[in-house]
Structures are given as structure tokens and as C-alpha cells.
Amino acid sequence: MAQTVERVRDAVRRHSARFERAIPLIASENLLSPYAKELLVSDLHSRYAEGLPGERYYEGNEQVDEVETLCLDLAKRLFRCSFADVRPISGTVANFAVLKALAEPGDLVGTCRLADGAHISSASFGAFGVRGVKPVYYAWDPERMTIDVPRTKEILREVRPKLCLFGLSLFLFPLPVQELSSTLEDVGARGWYDAAHVLGLIAGGEFQDPLHEGCVVLSASTHKTLPGPQHGILLGNTEDPELTKRLASAAFPGVTSNHHLHSMAALAVSLAEHLAFGRAYARQVIANAKALGAALHERSFDVLGEKLGFTASHALAVRVTTEGGGEEVARRLAAAGIIANKNLLPGDTSPKRPGGIRLGTPEVTRVGMTEKEMVRVAELMDDLLHRGKRPESVAADAATLKSGFTGLRYCFAAGEAAYRYYDLVGHPPP
Numbered sequence: 001m002a003q004t005v006e007r008v009r010d011a012v013r014r015h016s017a018r019f020e021r022a023i024p025l026i027a028s029e030n031l032l033s034p035y036a037k038e039l040l041v042s043d044l045h046s047r048y049a050e051g052l053p054g055e056r057y058y059e060g061n062e063q064v065d066e067v068e069t070l071c072l073d074l075a076k077r078l079f080r081c082s083f084a085d086v087r088p089i090s091g092t093v094a095n096f097a098v099l100k101a102l103a104e105p106g107d108l109v110g111t112c113r114l115a116d117g118a119h120i121s122s123a124s125f126g127a128f129g130v131r132g133v134k135p136v137y138y139a140w141d142p143e144r145m146t147i148d149v150p151r152t153k154e155i156l157r158e159v160r161p162k163l164c165l166f167g168l169s170l171f172l173f174p175l176p177v178q179e180l181s182s183t184l185e186d187v188g189a190r191g192w193y194d195a196a197h198v199l200g201l202i203a204g205g206e207f208q209d210p211l212h213e214g215c216v217v218l219s220a221s222t223h224k225t226l227p228g229p230q231h232g233i234l235l236g237n238t239e240d241p242e243l244t245k246r247l248a249s250a251a252f253p254g255v256t257s258n259h260h261l262h263s264m265a266a267l268a269v270s271l272a273e274h275l276a277f278g279r280a281y282a283r284q285v286i287a288n289a290k291a292l293g294a295a296l297h298e299r300s301f302d303v304l305g306e307k308l309g310f311t312a313s314h315a316l317a318v319r320v321t322t323e324g325g326g327e328e329v330a331r332r333l334a335a336a337g338i339i340a341n342k343n344l345l346p347g348d349t350s351p352k353r354p355g356g357i358r359l360g361t362p363e364v365t366r367v368g369m370t371e372k373e374m375v376r377v378a379e380l381m382d383d384l385l386h387r388g389k390r391p392e393s394v395a396a397d398a399a400t401l402k403s404g405f406t407g408l409r410y411c412f413a414a415g416e417a418a419y420r421y422y423d424l425v426g427h428p429p430p
């Protein structure tokens, strides 16, 4: 068995070495800061703390209480809101908590279609299906890559859902929460925002501010544009004690038991770092995404959202039907050291044949890349997909580009020598 352990460790080392040489463009991924990563392997990983600070079911939780209280205060400060719960252990779990708190089986819940960018939480085979709620789909404007407000108002007035979810996995532009909020009020629906992808942009003040535009609750992952640990969060801006009570009891004991204290502590660090560096980071993430979109467009890629500057977020959608389709293009890019994912795009009819790829700039920005490097990334993609350059040769160019970015930015203790972010903690490759 010792050999098996070595095989696992070796596979992880090879994975890390691969990512160290690559250009990671997965829109939902990011890198943890040194202080946050340190806490992930702390003793908190071994402990339980069910309940809330001061009201635990176990002993030995005094310091955990201190950490969680800080984490909740930081979250409320960062998002200027009155309610936070950091017990959901992922974005999907946070979504389950909202559905448990605010909907009953059989209820109608507004959302976007998967092909328009919604997350699988809204699918019948995802959280919606598990809770037994029925989706009501908003109308979509494919040119502006957002919800079509006039047609959606009509749908909401006719169908009168109980809850309306605003959130996407392919999130290019802000959603019209404010524009729809009076209709939600008229039909008696509550607004719910899934900020898994754009949490760090919202916190940085560079996207939209759903909790101040009409949503009563926000659920999210904490590891995408917010460069924190893999975890989840619930935030609310309501004075209604009944609502916050329902959300809190949906988080625990509804959808979690122990809430992964090590990652909760890492989240506290990431929230504090985002208060210090989040605005600058969010700005550069978006500037990089816009620059990459423009550079790809100049090289004849079909980047969606052209009339609106391609994106107002961290993400881009590129239709690659002429280059071989989403699946083949994502695979060829990975072989050339550029990591992205195939993605359904509006108008795609088969979920098995996505017409596009999704690109994101959270990680490349975190290591310090700026607009200049985005142009180089577009050149590499052009070389591979339009000019017939061999994947090994593009991979070598990608590694050369990446070798200039060995430090992390936008966090404390970001020194280059002190921390190799792709290493196993304490066990650098030989």
C-alpha cells in the first residue's frame, strides 16, 4: 500500500507541475493565498463544530468560534449586508440551502436555461430536481447575453413563480435584477442571486450589487473570482428574522453537519485579503477578460457579446464550430498547455455537442498577467487553431510565457521565493 500512496503523491506532483507550465483559463478556478492554504492543513481539519459560535454541540470550539465570528463579520463588511452564513461547504450546497429555506416541492422557480448559461443546480437532474421545484425559464437576449427584460416581465406576470434565481455559470454581463425587482414584488416572488462565479467581482465593486438591487439572498462558491478555499456562503440583506432563521436552519442542520472548519478559516483569510486587494484584483480580472476577447476577435475567433465589448466579467464565450466544436477545441488546447472547457452556448441543441468554449481570467490575473499577456495568449490560440502550429510547440510557448509569472498577487505574503503555489504544501517536487 505504501507504493499506492507514492503513486497518488506522484500523480498530484505531476498535476501540479503541469499546471505550473500551463495557462489555466477555467473561469471557475483560482489559486489560494499562502496564509489561506496554510490553514487548510491546520488542526481545524480534524475537528467538528456543529451549530453557531457560542451555541455548539461539541466542546473545544472556543477558537473555532473566534474564527467563525471573524469570518461572518468580514463577510458582512465586504458585502455590506446584515446576514451571513459560512456553513455551506460549496456553492451547490448553498443553493440547496436556499431551495430548502425558500421553496417547497412543486413550487415554480424562475431561472435561465442551461444553454443560456445556467448552472446544473437549476436542472431537473440537479438541485431543482432534488427539491422537486419546477423551473420557469426567463426569456434570453443572445445578442446582449443577458435576460430579455420585457419578455421576462410578461412571463413572470403570467406564471407568478415563488422564487426567482439570478445566476449563471457562463456569466458575461450583469443580470437585470434591478429592472425586474418591481415585477418580482408585484407577483410576490423573492429574488435569489447565485454569485458563484462573480462573487469576487461583486465584492470588488466592479460588477453588480444584487443584495442592494432587490435580491433577499445570495448563495455562492468562494473559490472562483473570490480567490478563496473551496467552500460556500449565504448572504442576505433582510431584516426579516423569520427569513434569516429559515436560511440558517437550512444551512445547519438542513444541508450540512460539520462545516469544514479548515476551509472556513481559510475563507476568513481570503475575505480579509479581498477587503485589502479585491477592488484592484476585480478590475484587472475584467480588464484582462476584455483584452483577451478583443485579441481573439482580431484573430477571427467568434467571441460572443461583440457589441458590448465581449464581457463585463471574468469570462468569455467563444463559438468554435468552425474550429471543430467545443469538445475537440478544448481537448486540443489542453494538449497545447491552455486549459479551458467546452461549453454550451445559446442556440446549441444537443448538450452532448457544445458549440463553444468558456475562457476565464481569474487565475492568470492572480499570478500577475495583464492585458499584454492576454494578447500573447490569443496568439498562442491562433497559432494552434488557425495556423496549424503543433501542440507540443504551442505548449512550449505557453510554458515560456508562464515562467515569467511565478508569484501570486493580491494577497499578503505574496513573495515569490516564499511560496510556490502549485506545490504540495511542505513537499516541493524533488
Ligand SMILES: Cc1ncc(COP(=O)(O)O)c(C=O)c1O
Pocket: 028, 090, 091, 092, 093, 095, 118, 119, 121, 167, 168, 169, 170, 194, 195, 196, 197, 220, 221, 222, 231, 232
Ligand atoms: C452558477 C454556479 N452555481 C453554483 C456552482 C457550484 O459551485 P460548487 O462547485 O462550489 O458546488 C457553480 C459551479 O461552477 C456555478 O457556476
